[in-house]
Amino acid sequence: MQKRLIRLFAFILLCLLARTANAQQQEMAVLDALDSSFSQYAAGRQTPDLFLHIDKNVYVRQENIWFTGYILGQDTATLQHTLYTLLVEEATKKIVLSDRFxxxxxxxxxxxxxxxxxxxGEYRLLAYTNSYLNHPQQSIFQQPISIRAGESTTFKLSMLPQATPATNTDSVYFTYKVLTGYGGLASGGDLAYTLQVEGKALQSGKKKINPFGEVSFAMxxxxxxxxxxxxxxTISREKEKQEIKTVVPLFQDVAIIKLFPESGNLVHDHPSKTAIEIKNGxxxxxxxxxxxxANGQPIAQFQTDQYGTGIINWLPQAGVNYTLQITDGSRPLVYQFPPVATTGYSLNLQQAVIKDTSFQIxxxxxxxxxxxxxxxxYxxxxxxxxxxxxxALATLRLSTxxxxxxxxxxxxxxxxxxPKAERAVYIxxxxPLRVQLTTDSTAYHHRAKLQLKVKVTNAAGQPVKSIFSLACVLASRLDSTRAADIVRFQHxxxxxxxxAAxxxxxxxSIGYNIEQILLTRYWTRYKWEEINTAPPYTAQEEKNCNVGYVYYKDRPVKKPVGLMIISGSKTFTLETDSSGYFELPSQALTVELGKKAIILVSDSRNFKDYGLKLHNVCSMLDTALSQVTWPVAGYSKAEQSVQEQEQEQQLLKKAMQAVVVTAKKYDNYFSGTFKSANCSDWVCMYNVLNCQNHPTGSMPVDGASYNYRGRMVVYEGCKGQEKPPGFMQQVNGTAYPKEFYVADYDKFNPTEPEVMSTLFWTYKVLTDEKGEATLQFSTNDLNGRxxxxxxxxxxxxxxxGKTNFRVTE
Known part of the structure; x- marks a missing residue:
């Protein structure tokens, strides 16, 4: 920790008094204790700062999430070798997908x-690196995403108008009308439900839809x-069934006010820049x-923005009755301020966005x-x-x-x-660096070639060599209020x-907005209790997720045993300890996406008498992460129009119906299953098994459903595939990234519609000495921005950086 920096130039306007040697020693001891506590707390939290650039945040099923992970910070980047990802369903806190790269x-x-x-519904993509295994107190990356239905709507929910709930009642009641896809009443159907707040179930059960098509609830x-x-x-009626998730619009006409006094306190005669946050019920x-x-007389005005936040600049006085009043007429409300303390501590800044080499507090x-x-x-x-x-009031100037x-x-x-007061500033x-994205046109037709030029310069106009990833997607699949940005993440x-959302x-990009964020999202009321109680930091050897034991004739071994790891075309050897315990380094498990690494006993004489038992110690860590309640952003839905949704689904259905694939010898097509003859199958971007139009794709998953020859089949794996013997085990590997398929319609122009909403994705692109890079790809059959x-x-x-273009027929 850098202490008492000389560059303080610092105690200007402060009245410094001569102090005795004893007083100086006491003050030094307090400051040293603070330094020690902080250093101990920070040592285990030197996070690698993982940021994920994902292609979009609104998906439909049978799509891919494409992402690039960046380790920001030269000190920790070289120590990271494995990226762990989890996809968690928000409603159930269940891990639905996980992998490592x-x-x-x-x-x-x-x-x-x-x-x-x-x-x-709503999901949360979580990601961390191998250093998190040793230091689970580090922060992880999290990004909310939505998965929407691609099929036609069978049922609809419509909430009936609600009477304004009385403030003195203990319960609230609401009723939904359940309609069929064509607008009729879904009378007689069943509705299984769960009502939840922040991922926690408050009420669940099953209700019968009454003759008026209604279902009522009480909370x-x-x-x-x-x-x-x-x-x-989950609504079911006769042979139709559909799952629907919706936010219950209660208390929309009620205003709730939160107060954020600058530095945490309202103190008599101490100037304060107080933030307010107003939301409905x-x-x-x-x-x-x-x-x-103040005692009924107006002393300050305020206005909140689209995030419900605003700032009040004022000078609080003890003994005065302060109230806040909304004056726009739509929500009459009077809020009572807490009492102003007669004495106390505070920090006040006229400008918290600091652009100079020093600032005054x-x-x-x-x-x-x-x-x-x-x-x-921190x-x-x-x-x-x-x-x-x-x-009571003094000023201090600090160097930046x-x-x-x-x-x-x-x-x-x-x-x-x-700790008595705390205040965040932005240095x-x-x-910022300038990124210019330029397309060779602003509008294109279907399956047209597109050229995109990238240029990166600094503020002086000089070229900057960079490395980047880039996604071009249908704009309606981007919810800008939930989009992560690497510049915002860094600063x-x-x-x-x-x-926090x-x-x-x-x-x-606006200084006043930054001030509002500093006063609300960074208002902590101190974390020093957590800092003072942080346990001592001890460096540890790196942990691995996959561990296991070797047994000989079902009994623990008494001496080290040699093992072999086969990862694709590479082989590695390792040895257990004397009890048969071993750990599998993730670096030795590198495979193609969807493939597994093989671990086997290398004793050539008695290998059949050995057994391997594997355990994933990261599963408990992942489960704990999945149970965390993350902040819900006050976001609006993505801007996908009804016409765009209908067009996309119509084209997708046509694509599914038009694909014809020649059957292999061992498929059991007519029974709705598929057994592979040679384990060389693939699934294209449209979820078509062994698609002849797209000869590359991902590996099929056993038990998953795919479109094959015009109908859905369940993939049952390879013919003759058997469970490996006890001396051999398979484990999920650490995957290399899959390449994004870029269509070239000059070489192959299929008759079926091409409707992927992610038009183009690439990563690890380098700019040249001029700070430039050129990318080429084609549009497909989707219209829109x-x-x-x-x-x-x-x-x-x-x-x-960001740019837009439009595609029309």
Whole structure:
């Protein structure tokens, strides 16, 4: 920890008093204790800062999630070799898919296929690296995604108008009308349901739909007020069945106000920049206007934006009755402020977005005081110092020269080291790198060739050599309010004191909006209790997920046994300890996506008498991660029009009906199953087994359903495939990324419609000495607006860019 930096130039305008040697020793001891606690806490949290660029965040089943993982930070990038991914269903907290991929030189890439067995709804993509196995207190990457239905609608849910719930009742009631796909009543049907808040089930059961097509529910008010209540329903009637998930729109006309006093406190005569957040009873932000009243008289005005946040600049006074009043007329409300403390501590900044080499802080104390100040980001401390004041308000100027670009937190302690106030600032150093994406046209026809040029420069216009990934997708499959951005992640997201929903990157291009985020998302009320109780950090040997034991004639062995690992064309050897215990390094399990590595006993004489038992120790870690409740963003749905959805589904159905594949000798097509003769099968991007139009794809999964010769079949694996003997076991490998299929219609122009919403995906693209790169691909048969998003990094910082074009017939 860098302590008491001379560049403080620092105690300007502070009244420093002479202190005795004994007092100085006591102050030094307190500051040293703070330094020690912080260093111990930070040692185990030097996270590798993993960021995932995914192609989009709205999917349908039988699509791929394409992603690139970037390890930000040179110090930890070389230590990361394995990228672990989990896809968790939000409603059930169930891990539905998991895999691991290779990281090389700080970059990993992969793909996750979404089978048609997955229910529609909200999911969370989680990712971490091998260092998390040793340090589970590190942060992980998380990204919400949606999986939507590709099939036609069988049933619809429509909530009936709700009477305004009385504030003095304990329960709330609501009724849904259940309609058929053609608009009729679904009377007599059954509705199995679960009502949940933040992934936790509050109520579940089964109801009969009455003759009016209605189903009624009752909930305790305290369970759902101010929260996002979700109804997960499975509707069945006669031979029709459909699962529907929807947010229950309760308390939409009720406003809930949260107050965020700057640095945590409202203190008499201490200037305060106080943030407010206003949402309705369902948790949806409210954009509105209002005023602050002191004993009934207006003293300040405010306005909240689309995220429901605003700022009030004022000077609180003890003994005054402060209220907040919404004045736009749509939601009359009066909010009572908490009492203002007569004395206390505070930190106040006129400008928290710092572009200069120093900035000034107004420090409020109870009067003549000794205080300690630490500037840090909960990983590294950039300054710590002790000072005395003779008065309740003083000013201090800090240098930013040794502070990195991004969010820095200032924590103020009293004389004995108790945290009293905290304030986040944003250090901005220079202009961001410029990324220019240019297509050779703004509009294209179906199956037209497209050229995209990339140019990266710095603020001075000089070229910057970079490495990046790029996705071009149907714009309606991008929900911008949930989109992750590597620039925002680098400077904001990774410094969040706790997981929180963040607005889009464009929102953070405005200084006032950054101020609102600093006052709300980074308002912590101190984490130093957690810091002071952090256990000592001890470096550990790297752990591996796959471990096991070797047995001889079903008994534990008493001496080391040699093993062999076969991963594709590579072989590795290792030896157990004297008890037969072994760990499988993930670096030795590298295989093609979907394939397995083989582990076997290498004793050539008695190998049949040996047995292997494997255990995945990461499964418990993954289960714990899946149970975490992540913040729900107040996002709107993606902008997919009804026409675009209908067109996409019609083209997809035509594509499925038009594909004809010659049967192999051993398929059992007429029974609805498929048994492979040579284990060389593939599945194309349209979920067609052994597709002749697309001769590359992913490996089929045993038990999964695929389109084959115009109908769905269940894949039953390879003919003659048997369970391996006891001395040999198979384990999921660490996969190399699969290449994205780029259509070239000059070489092959199929008659079937091409309707993938991800038009193009690539990764590890390098710009040249001029900072330029050129990419070529083709449009397909989808109409609409497409968006290309670039994410990457360079030696001068992270980069992101975006452009749009349109496709018509």
């Amino acid at each position: 290779i990281i090389e030189a700080g970059i990993g890439a992969g793909t996750i296929f979404l089978p048609d067995s997955l229910p529609t 305790l008010r305290q369970q759902v007020f101010g929260k996002r209540l979700q109804l997960q329903a 369902q948790g949806v932000p409210i954009a509105t206007r209002g005023q602050v009243l 107004a420090i409020g104390t109870p009067g003549k005081s000794t205080c300690h100040l630490v500037a840090h980001n 990983r590294t401390a950039f300054f710590s110092g002790t000072f005395r004041t003779n008065q 020269i040794d502070m990195p670009e991004g969010v820095v937190t200032l924590t103020l302690f009293d004389s004995i080291g108790v 901005q150093k220079g202009a 904001f997201d990774r410094y969040l004191p706790a997981p 963040m607005p889009g990157t464009d929102y953070l 497409f968006t290309c998003i670039l994410q990457g990094y360079s030696m001068e910082g992270v980069i992101s």
